[in-house]
Amino acid sequence: MKTPPRFSSAPITFALAALVSAVVAPLTAQIDTVQTIAPGVYFHQGDLRRGHSNNGWIVFADYVLVIEANFPSGAKVVMPKIKETSDKPVRFAFNTHHHGDHAYGNQLWADAGATIVANQGALDEMKTAETGFFGGSPGRWEGAAKNRPDVAETKLKPPSLLFPREMAFDDGQRRVELKWLGVAHTKGDGFVWLPKEKIFFTGDACVNGPHNFVGDGNIAEWIKTLEAAKKLGAEKVVPGHGPIGGPEVLVDQQRYFVELQRRIKALADAKKSPADVKAALPAMATELKAIANIARFVPVSLAAHAEKIYVELGGAPFPK
Numbered sequence: 001m002k003t004p005p006r007f008s009s010a011p012i013t014f015a016l017a018a019l020v021s022a023v024v025a026p027l028t029a030q031i032d033t034v035q036t037i038a039p040g041v042y043f044h045q046g047d048l049r050r051g052h053s054n055n056g057w058i059v060f061a062d063y064v065l066v067i068e069a070n071f072p073s074g075a076k077v078v079m080p081k082i083k084e085t086s087d088k089p090v091r092f093a094f095n096t097h098h099h100g101d102h103a104y105g106n107q108l109w110a111d112a113g114a115t116i117v118a119n120q121g122a123l124d125e126m127k128t129a130e131t132g133f134f135g136g137s138p139g140r141w142e143g144a145a146k147n148r149p150d151v152a153e154t155k156l157k158p159p160s161l162l163f164p165r166e167m168a169f170d171d172g173q174r175r176v177e178l179k180w181l182g183v184a185h186t187k188g189d190g191f192v193w194l195p196k197e198k199i200f201f202t203g204d205a206c207v208n209g210p211h212n213f214v215g216d217g218n219i220a221e222w223i224k225t226l227e228a229a230k231k232l233g234a235e236k237v238v239p240g241h242g243p244i245g246g247p248e249v250l251v252d253q254q255r256y257f258v259e260l261q262r263r264i265k266a267l268a269d270a271k272k273s274p275a276d277v278k279a280a281l282p283a284m285a286t287e288l289k290a291i292a293n294i295a296r297f298v299p300v301s302l303a304a305h306a307e308k309i310y311v312e313l314g315g316a317p318f319p320k
């Protein structure tokens, strides 16, 4: 026989629901809304359910520089919102790197009059990944177009204004520096640094949540690049995905990789096989989630991150 519901459970459930929503609400409430970080500097947190990256934009005397082209559908979300904050034209759209959620919207920005900017490494990466566009067999774009009408309806537009290590936008009032600081999430990650405001846009070299994709970069180098990034002394850190934060976002992102790398290295040093390492991952995830500052970076499965590190250390890929 079923036990009838007890009256006392209702308030507990209610209180729990309120607690959960109090924790979740500040994170989700920011999605698809414009936040002013400093006068003329804006942040728009992309909707990950649509695959969208975050965007930022900076208003100069004569033009707007937008950070990330986003997917075409993401560009369409953010374009009218930029117009609400400034009547200046978007003259430059910066790809922090070559991934679709940061660069596939380029055509839309170019059609609206913008020049697409990236570091040389991002174009090099694009040439490797986008074999279809660059004269070879179908590449990532063609794969994405099968699932995304917004991609299928548009065309890949590579960046055309390139810098090797650094370039600056400076109108005498405002200064914005684009920087390449080393291999991280990809070989071509560009950062955006506002030295006066101490605001730092990181692209996916730094995310704020379980959003790290490690398929293209190098985690050992990534840790070093984040060390260089920390040295700038940012007060506000705008990640490629997830909510805006302070310098702790860079610290925590780096620590997540350091803690994971330390554990995988211990197993590799003990000559554990790929299958052994894979079997150790659920317990490892529990351990990492118990570290308060990095718990939010632990994904549902550690397999991709752990395998990447294990292979970087000279090991073989994990069994499927």
Ligand SMILES: [Zn+2]
Binding pocket: 097, 099, 102, 185, 204, 213
């Ligand atoms: Zn990315």
